[in-house]
Amino acid sequence: MTKINLDNFKGASSRTARDINRRLVLNLVRQRQPISRAELARRSGLQRSTVSLIAEQLIGDRWIFEGAVGQLPRGRKPTFLMLNPERIGVVGITVRPASTTLALSRTDLSFITKTSLPTAGTSRQFTDHLCERVKAVIKMHYDIAIEGIGVSLPGRVDSRTNKLTFAPNLKWRNLELKSPLEAATGLPVVLENAANACALAELWTGRHAESVRDLVAVTVSEGIGVGIIANGQLIRGPWGCAGEFGHVSLDENGPLCNCGNRGCWEVFGSNNAAVNYYHQSAAGKEPGTPHPSNVSFSDILALAAKGDTKACQTIDRMAHYLGVGFAMVANGCSPEIIVLVGDVTEAWDRVAPIITKVLKQHSHGLNTPRLVPTDPVAEPRLQGAVMLVLQQHFCATELL
Numbered sequence: 001m002t003k004i005n006l007d008n009f010k011g012a013s014s015r016t017a018r019d020i021n022r023r024l025v026l027n028l029v030r031q032r033q034p035i036s037r038a039e040l041a042r043r044s045g046l047q048r049s050t051v052s053l054i055a056e057q058l059i060g061d062r063w064i065f066e067g068a069v070g071q072l073p074r075g076r077k078p079t080f081l082m083l084n085p086e087r088i089g090v091v092g093i094t095v096r097p098a099s100t101t102l103a104l105s106r107t108d109l110s111f112i113t114k115t116s117l118p119t120a121g122t123s124r125q126f127t128d129h130l131c132e133r134v135k136a137v138i139k140m141h142y143d144i145a146i147e148g149i150g151v152s153l154p155g156r157v158d159s160r161t162n163k164l165t166f167a168p169n170l171k172w173r174n175l176e177l178k179s180p181l182e183a184a185t186g187l188p189v190v191l192e193n194a195a196n197a198c199a200l201a202e203l204w205t206g207r208h209a210e211s212v213r214d215l216v217a218v219t220v221s222e223g224i225g226v227g228i229i230a231n232g233q234l235i236r237g238p239w240g241c242a243g244e245f246g247h248v249s250l251d252e253n254g255p256l257c258n259c260g261n262r263g264c265w266e267v268f269g270s271n272n273a274a275v276n277y278y279h280q281s282a283a284g285k286e287p288g289t290p291h292p293s294n295v296s297f298s299d300i301l302a303l304a305a306k307g308d309t310k311a312c313q314t315i316d317r318m319a320h321y322l323g324v325g326f327a328m329v330a331n332g333c334s335p336e337i338i339v340l341v342g343d344v345t346e347a348w349d350r351v352a353p354i355i356t357k358v359l360k361q362h363s364h365g366l367n368t369p370r371l372v373p374t375d376p377v378a379e380p381r382l383q384g385a386v387m388l389v390l391q392q393h394f395c396a397t398e399l400l
């Protein structure tokens with residue numbers, strides 16, 4: 001049973017109904033393509049005349065196109081409808097402490113072009129540079145109708161101000177990207193925490209998209225972020241800060257975190273934590289091993305794959321603390337699936353058994369979700385940024 005807050009409740013207008021029906025039809029085309037108008041009417045419950053009107057509008061707006069003609073024993077032959085990924089595009093941007101990646105994506109989440117720039121200088125300098133790069137990409141692809149810009153950020157976005165307000169691993173506070181990007185491009189801009197964006201992308205594009213309504217996405221990189229989907233809805237909270245498990249303290253006497261607290265989950269389980277631990281323990285390094293100060297997390301993964309003792313110990317320790325944090329998330333949210341996003345998935349055969357063992361120990365077997373790794377090659381953060389725009393066209397419900 002869903003409780004409706006009648007103090008903040010508005011009746012649906014005819015425009016609301018039209019928008020919902022449009023999204024319903026567009027999403028059915030996405031899921032079932034190629035699909036006929038008659039099949040759309042059957043699956044949506046809408047009248048055929050309504051489906052035909054919506055289909056013509058979507059064709060006119062270049063979201064879909066008419067494809068092959070079906071064969072029937074008698075009667076009018078159906079014309080199948082499909083998404084038109086070649087003519088509609090979305091700009092996706094993912095900001096990380098060291099570098100920022102931007103891409104132009106089709107509606108099927110395949111990238112037309114991708115480039116990167118340093119996340120450097122003052123926030124104003126970075127914003128100006130980013131706006132110029134985005135404008136250049138749009139100008140280069142003038143033949144594509146771009147629907148908007150989605151930006152995934154390494155921190156929490158205040159839903160009231162649309163500013164980045166909590167990003168301990170980024171050097172700026174109150175970073176504002178929405179207004180400058182909209183002014184520079186004339187396109188709508190959606191900002192979101194990276195973990196939330198990845199959770200949305202997994203809900204809509206994952207192998208379990210149609211069956212799972214409760215999942216958590218955990219992004220592991222310089223820090224740790226958590227995005228929560230409950231009953232098919234992204235949970236953000238009134239200020240956009242829901243799910244900040246990365247800064248829950250596991251040991252109040254532990255290492256100092258960039259957020260100012262001690263012993264946060266991310267000082268034990270993140271890429272940076274792994275690099276710091278490796279540097280501290282690699283005094284007796286083996287011949288041929290890079291000097292500790294030059295070893296990156298990618299280097300540690302490569303060394304572990306070759307059997308390097310210190311690297312293996314580092315990855316195993318990281319996996320242990322990921323399991324501890326996953327148990328915290330499982331006990332707090334009880335998701336069906338926890339999706340792991342990050343380079344550590346390259347060592348999945350090694351880390352998965354450790355994470356699973358610790359997760360079961362700390363959750364007492366009562367809340368043991370299925371663990372699913374993402375493929376770093378698929379650029380899940382960028383896909384999530386693109387989905388911030390696409391979900392406004394395909395999803396008939398609002399974010400909580």
